[in-house]
Amino acid sequence: MDLHGRNLLKEIDLTREEFLYLVSLGDQLRRAKQLGLAEHRLSGRNIALIFEKASTRTRSAFEVAAHDEGGHVTYIGPGDSHLGDTESVQDTARVLGRMFDGIEYRGFAQESVEILGAHAGVPVWNGLTDEWHPTQMLADVLTMRDHAGKPLHDVTFCYLGDGRNNTANSLLVTGALVGMDARICAPADLQPSAKVQTIARGLAAGSGAKLTVTDDLDAAVHGADFLYTDVWLSMGEPADQWDSRIDHLIGYQVNAKVMAATGNPDVKFMHCLPALHNTQTEVGRRIYARRGLEALEVTDEVFESAQSIVFDQAANRMPTIKAVMVATIGITP
Numbered sequence: 001m002d003l004h005g006r007n008l009l010k011e012i013d014l015t016r017e018e019f020l021y022l023v024s025l026g027d028q029l030r031r032a033k034q035l036g037l038a039e040h041r042l043s044g045r046n047i048a049l050i051f052e053k054a055s056t057r058t059r060s061a062f063e064v065a066a067h068d069e070g071g072h073v074t075y076i077g078p079g080d081s082h083l084g085d086t087e088s089v090q091d092t093a094r095v096l097g098r099m100f101d102g103i104e105y106r107g108f109a110q111e112s113v114e115i116l117g118a119h120a121g122v123p124v125w126n127g128l129t130d131e132w133h134p135t136q137m138l139a140d141v142l143t144m145r146d147h148a149g150k151p152l153h154d155v156t157f158c159y160l161g162d163g164r165n166n167t168a169n170s171l172l173v174t175g176a177l178v179g180m181d182a183r184i185c186a187p188a189d190l191q192p193s194a195k196v197q198t199i200a201r202g203l204a205a206g207s208g209a210k211l212t213v214t215d216d217l218d219a220a221v222h223g224a225d226f227l228y229t230d231v232w233l234s235m236g237e238p239a240d241q242w243d244s245r246i247d248h249l250i251g252y253q254v255n256a257k258v259m260a261a262t263g264n265p266d267v268k269f270m271h272c273l274p275a276l277h278n279t280q281t282e283v284g285r286r287i288y289a290r291r292g293l294e295a296l297e298v299t300d301e302v303f304e305s306a307q308s309i310v311f312d313q314a315a316n317r318m319p320t321i322k323a324v325m326v327a328t329i330g331i332t333p
């Protein structure tokens with residue numbers, strides 16, 4: 001499999017085989033590090049990390065992965081460069097592409113990462129936009145592979161919550177690409193757009209995936225191997241929408257009753273994180289003060305339970321992101 005020179009702007013940039021190759025390479029690189037066998041496959045490589053939104057996992061994963069493999073990173077945070085202010089994305093791409101060997105971009109419009117990818121002349125990787133979160137999907141599929149105990153095409157997952165955010169879009173399309181039983185459970189006005197559903201259904205026709213988009217919670221979660229949720233208000237959405245979002249989504253909270261409704265005693269809980277599951281955060285405390293809710297998209301009971309695999313999932317961001325960089329800009333032996 002040769003992915004050298006390729007972009008990762010969204011899941012559908014990859015074939016099913018290419019996607020699963022990156023997941024397997026992530027697994028191999030994870031094992032190599034555990035065994036102390038890490039090589040310097042990014043030696044001499046310079047990597048730009050552009051973040052127009054906050055990040056804990058994605059930034060850390062790119063930095064640690066690059067350092068493990070002998071690469072160098074330059075972090076360009078919100079407001080650190082001229083990007084978007086006095087310099088267009090296209091001009092920025094042509095400058096950074098002449099200095100760096102690879103560019104990660106986290107921002108708002110998918111169009112920005114597409115323009116970067118078209119003009120940089122070096123691989124560009126999407127570290128999350130409003131539309132897609134492809135590096136998250138590599139970690140998520142590796143995590144499902146680790147925990148499912150059966151082939152991926154026999155795996156059923158159900159995402160509950162804001163069904164038209166980046167994570168939900170990416171999960172539906174990834175389930176379709178890989179050939180899983182992928183379900184999105186959300187109220188009608190928070191379901192994936194017709195565009196995203198059309199992409200997913202086109203992929204499912206080729207992979208044998210089974211796709212469901214519904215507001216019927218009991219039907220959606222029944223028989224699931226994994227329940228997945230994400231924050232109800234994503235980065236960049238106005239904070240004054242919290243109340244209406246809570247009103248819409250409170251019935252889709254992942255709690256012990258919803259876990260039990262799967263009928264699967266082995267069901268696992270997943271979340272890309274960060275999660276609002278208690279009042280230990282600023283936002284969590286503010287919402288508790290106004291609405292009296294101690295938890296939003298997932299209860300603390302489920303988040304802290306033995307069924308929760310969220311920190312395995314977070315750990316898998318690093319080796320899978322390493323796989324993306326090694327495959328696209330790494331030194332080939």
Ligand code: CP
Pocket residue numbers: 054055056057058059128136272273274
């Ligand atoms: N899941 C995820 O992308 O986390 P960060 O926002 O911390 O990068």
Ligand code: NVA
Pocket residue numbers: 128165166167230231233234235272273274
């Ligand atoms: N949907 C969330 C994902 C965070 C990793 C957001 O965009 O804020």
